[in-house]
Amino acid sequence: MNHLLVLQSDFGLSDGAVAAMEGVALSVDPSLRLYSLTHEIPPFDTYEASYRLLQAVPYWPEGSVFVSVVDPGVGSARRSCVAKTVTGQYIVTPDNGSLSHIARVIGIEEVREISKDERRAGSQFTQTFHGRDVYAYIGARLAAGIRKFEEIGEPYDVKDVVMLEMPEAKFEDGVLTGTIETLDVRFGSLWTNISSELFAQLGAERKDLIDISIYNGDRKVHRSFVTYALTFADVEIGESLIYVNSMNHMAVAINQGSFADAYHIGTRNGWKITMKKASGR
Amino acid sequence: MNHLLVLQSDFGLSDGAVAAMEGVALSVDPSLRLYSLTHEIPPFDTYEASYRLLQAVPYWPEGSVFVSVVDPGVGSARRSCVAKTVTGQYIVTPDNGSLSHIARVIGIEEVREISKDERRAGSQFTQTFHGRDVYAYIGARLAAGIRKFEEIGEPYDVKDVVMLEMPEAKFEDGVLTGTIETLDVRFGSLWTNISSELFAQLGAERKDLIDISIYNGDRKVHRSFVTYALTFADVEIGESLIYVNSMNHMAVAINQGSFADAYHIGTRNGWKITMKKASGR
Amino acid sequence: MNHLLVLQSDFGLSDGAVAAMEGVALSVDPSLRLYSLTHEIPPFDTYEASYRLLQAVPYWPEGSVFVSVVDPGVGSARRSCVAKTVTGQYIVTPDNGSLSHIARVIGIEEVREISKDERRAGSQFTQTFHGRDVYAYIGARLAAGIRKFEEIGEPYDVKDVVMLEMPEAKFEDGVLTGTIETLDVRFGSLWTNISSELFAQLGAERKDLIDISIYNGDRKVHRSFVTYALTFADVEIGESLIYVNSMNHMAVAINQGSFADAYHIGTRNGWKITMKKASGR
Numbered sequence: 001m002n003h004l005l006v007l008q009s010d011f012g013l014s015d016g017a018v019a020a021m022e023g024v025a026l027s028v029d030p031s032l033r034l035y036s037l038t039h040e041i042p043p044f045d046t047y048e049a050s051y052r053l054l055q056a057v058p059y060w061p062e063g064s065v066f067v068s069v070v071d072p073g074v075g076s077a078r079r080s081c082v083a084k085t086v087t088g089q090y091i092v093t094p095d096n097g098s099l100s101h102i103a104r105v106i107g108i109e110e111v112r113e114i115s116k117d118e119r120r121a122g123s124q125f126t127q128t129f130h131g132r133d134v135y136a137y138i139g140a141r142l143a144a145g146i147r148k149f150e151e152i153g154e155p156y157d158v159k160d161v162v163m164l165e166m167p168e169a170k171f172e173d174g175v176l177t178g179t180i181e182t183l184d185v186r187f188g189s190l191w192t193n194i195s196s197e198l199f200a201q202l203g204a205e206r207k208d209l210i211d212i213s214i215y216n217g218d219r220k221v222h223r224s225f226v227t228y229a230l231t232f233a234d235v236e237i238g239e240s241l242i243y244v245n246s247m248n249h250m251a252v253a254i255n256q257g258s259f260a261d262a263y264h265i266g267t268r269n270g271w272k273i274t275m276k277k278a279s280g281r
Numbered sequence: 282m283n284h285l286l287v288l289q290s291d292f293g294l295s296d297g298a299v300a301a302m303e304g305v306a307l308s309v310d311p312s313l314r315l316y317s318l319t320h321e322i323p324p325f326d327t328y329e330a331s332y333r334l335l336q337a338v339p340y341w342p343e344g345s346v347f348v349s350v351v352d353p354g355v356g357s358a359r360r361s362c363v364a365k366t367v368t369g370q371y372i373v374t375p376d377n378g379s380l381s382h383i384a385r386v387i388g389i390e391e392v393r394e395i396s397k398d399e400r401r402a403g404s405q406f407t408q409t410f411h412g413r414d415v416y417a418y419i420g421a422r423l424a425a426g427i428r429k430f431e432e433i434g435e436p437y438d439v440k441d442v443v444m445l446e447m448p449e450a451k452f453e454d455g456v457l458t459g460t461i462e463t464l465d466v467r468f469g470s471l472w473t474n475i476s477s478e479l480f481a482q483l484g485a486e487r488k489d490l491i492d493i494s495i496y497n498g499d500r501k502v503h504r505s506f507v508t509y510a511l512t513f514a515d516v517e518i519g520e521s522l523i524y525v526n527s528m529n530h531m532a533v534a535i536n537q538g539s540f541a542d543a544y545h546i547g548t549r550n551g552w553k554i555t556m557k558k559a560s561g562r
Numbered sequence: 563m564n565h566l567l568v569l570q571s572d573f574g575l576s577d578g579a580v581a582a583m584e585g586v587a588l589s590v591d592p593s594l595r596l597y598s599l600t601h602e603i604p605p606f607d608t609y610e611a612s613y614r615l616l617q618a619v620p621y622w623p624e625g626s627v628f629v630s631v632v633d634p635g636v637g638s639a640r641r642s643c644v645a646k647t648v649t650g651q652y653i654v655t656p657d658n659g660s661l662s663h664i665a666r667v668i669g670i671e672e673v674r675e676i677s678k679d680e681r682r683a684g685s686q687f688t689q690t691f692h693g694r695d696v697y698a699y700i701g702a703r704l705a706a707g708i709r710k711f712e713e714i715g716e717p718y719d720v721k722d723v724v725m726l727e728m729p730e731a732k733f734e735d736g737v738l739t740g741t742i743e744t745l746d747v748r749f750g751s752l753w754t755n756i757s758s759e760l761f762a763q764l765g766a767e768r769k770d771l772i773d774i775s776i777y778n779g780d781r782k783v784h785r786s787f788v789t790y791a792l793t794f795a796d797v798e799i800g801e802s803l804i805y806v807n808s809m810n811h812m813a814v815a816i817n818q819g820s821f822a823d824a825y826h827i828g829t830r831n832g833w834k835i836t837m838k839k840a841s842g843r
Binding site for chain 3: 291292293294295296297298299300301303304305307308311314315324325353354355356357358406407408409410413414
């Protein structure tokens with residue numbers, strides 16, 4: 001193990017919850033090197049937790065341990081687990097959908113259930129902060145090499161990992177249809193589930209116009225013609241573009257503006273986007 | 282010393298103030314391992330600084346050094362000090378109430394006044410950023426072992442440490458009365474000063490209904506019957522509960538909702554909560 | 563090199579972008595010690611990026627490597643560079659004005675252009691996240707000592723570094739005129755470009771009243787008489803003051819209040835402040 005431990009949660013950074021988790025981890029082994037993925041996951045949003053893991057985990061060295069605590073079911077019968085990814089990182093998390101993207105896109109090699117008895121000594125008085133009392137503690141023992149992955153509870157079938165519903169993007173009759181998975185929060189770009197490989201089927205070339213429509217449920221809320229660009233520098237400031245984002249999926253943005261704010265676009269439930277080549281060209 | 286240095290402040294993370302403190306500390310010894318408790322303490326709020334220290338400090342290894350800079354009196358005659366807790370951590374802070382919770386709940390073993398001459402070389406031009414020029418510098422020297430605790434200025438009586446007013450919770454005629462000390466900020470739960478031991482005097486059992494009233498000054502602003510739960514999973518989503526929080530005190534929440542937002546509940550000055558067993562049961 | 567790597571960006575902390583950069587850096591060398599300056603630079607605001615570098619860089623040990631990614635021109639022809647400061651730190655950044663304050667106030671000893679071929683293997687599919695694929699990668703190699711500064715592309719003339727327009731403060735006919743460069747964000751103090759040395763020409767002494775006027779374009783939006791104070795403790799709570807800030811420039815504040823909020827004062831473009839000794843004294 002490389003002694004790297006990375007925390008993610010929906011706790012925010014304005015109180016002492018994250019620092020309490022860090023203290024627990026460093027009490028296990030003060031030489032651990034702790035980092036944070038993000039603690040700004042919207043409360044209880046396991047989909048976002050899953051997406052943010054995909055955005056970061058694959059870039060970390062083999063043997064890095066992630067602890068993700070977005071846990072609407074804290075204290076319930078939901079399983080706690082440690083997953084080992086195909087790329088060699090470990091993720092300690094409630095098995096509640098938080099592994100969905102990693103499982104689908106990267107792959108989980110093996111998953112083990114954490115025994116309910118395995119927790120920090122002296123923490124039995126409360127059942128409401130498993131981030132501190134269970135997950136940070138176990139993640140730290142794993143990252144420190146005190147506990148081997150193979151010693152953590154019983155393995156179970158990777159196919160039994162809880163998966164959130166994730167509609168597939170599709171290409172039919174010259175039209176791509178996908179969902180808006182998330183926003184590039186600070187910049188207001190729409191990040192879709194349409195991969196660059198699927199987009200390639202449109203046969204569009206750099207600077208071609210793409211005809212996009214966005215739906216909230218059955219209602220069309222936006223239509224425009226946007227430039228397919230390799231970089232933001234391919235368009236003017238204030239001009240819309242469609243491009244391959246850092247997750248290798250298609251995204252829609254306004255150069256130095258916010259597409260989501262400009263057109264009041266949301267994500268996930270009920271939001272849909274279609275793309276086709278502009279016919280007039 | 283374990284070379285762990287943890288910073289807390291009301292500076293926020295949107296400018297370079299915290300990074301300047303970190304640079305000063307790492308210039309003292311680049312092998313220090315720096316962490317942050319939180320930098321989102323509301324400006325000048327020493328009560329919150331005190332509470333957040335209690336939430337995190339006890340979970341850190343012996344020998345960890347905390348630097349807390351919430352300092353409405355920067356440049357005034359208020360003392361700067363280093364406190365050693367009964368559990369073996371050190372806290373470098375203005376002595377302005379920031380040590381109140383630690384002193385009361387954990388205990389301070391010894392406290393020493395920092396001499397006014399002890400500060401970073403070349404920092405005399407300004408008297409407005411003691412976080413960088415005094416506290417981070419001294420905390421770093423302590424954490425690095427360059428300066429021993431016993432060498433830091435003169436000790437003074439622990440009873441002279443500035444204590445903020447903290448009303449005691451009480452149990453009278455079958456009714457618990459306490460204050461709302463803070464919120465579990467992201468989740469909107471009310472964290473009271475009623476300990477689980479005091480609550481035990483109600484004789485309530487899991488799933489009993491508790492009759493709670495909340496007052497802002499003399500005005501009752503909320504009353505409801507909430508379930509005493511061991512975990513959030515004991516109640517439905519959207520149902521209110523009362524539970525033992527991660528500080529071993531009683532808290533009131535809505536499962537996956539915000540109690541504070543739902544009923545416009547505030548904290549501290551003038552806010553009061555009472556709890557008794559529901560009579561109808 | 564001291565293995566310290568400090569990241570700055572306009573990415574915010576609510577998604578996985580910063581953690582992806584950190585993962586890339588630690589994949590180069592897991593023993594690097596990563597810190598953050600701030601990730602809350604307003605999107606595309608190179609002036610703010612430049613100012614925050616000045617606020618932090620000089621306090622870090624020699625050999626520290628900064629990576630600053632505020633990059634409105636990502637994918638365009640703008641140069642990427644590594645600058646070595648006169649004080650011995652390195653800054654990896656797009657050469658887009660982000661070095662303006664450091665160049666002017668601290669000084670750049672040497673600057674080298676990063677070759678466009680130098681980037682993380684396997685990152686060619688996207689041109690929109692150079693923070694992860696170029697800057698963090700190169701900064702990590704530099705901080706780890708894998709790549710020497712002298713081996714990073716070709717040097718170019720320091721005079722060719724892109725400089726943002728920064729009006730000079732001046733003293734004429736007993737009146738100081740300057741700009742409001744930024745706010746002490748959490749506290750609402752106005753940080754001007756008037757240095758303490760220039761202010762000294764007023765001949766004001768501690769507790770003298772200073773007559774200040776603030777203009778938005780040609781319109782005067784505020785005038786008041788504020789106390790020249792050495793520390794906040796020189797004035798009452800709620801009283802305005804002018805003082806030498808932690809950057810050795812003059813700042814205007816309300817003790818425990820927000821001057822910027824109270825009088826709706828903004829920064830930079832078109833905002834101007836004048837100061838003179840109050841004539842009535």
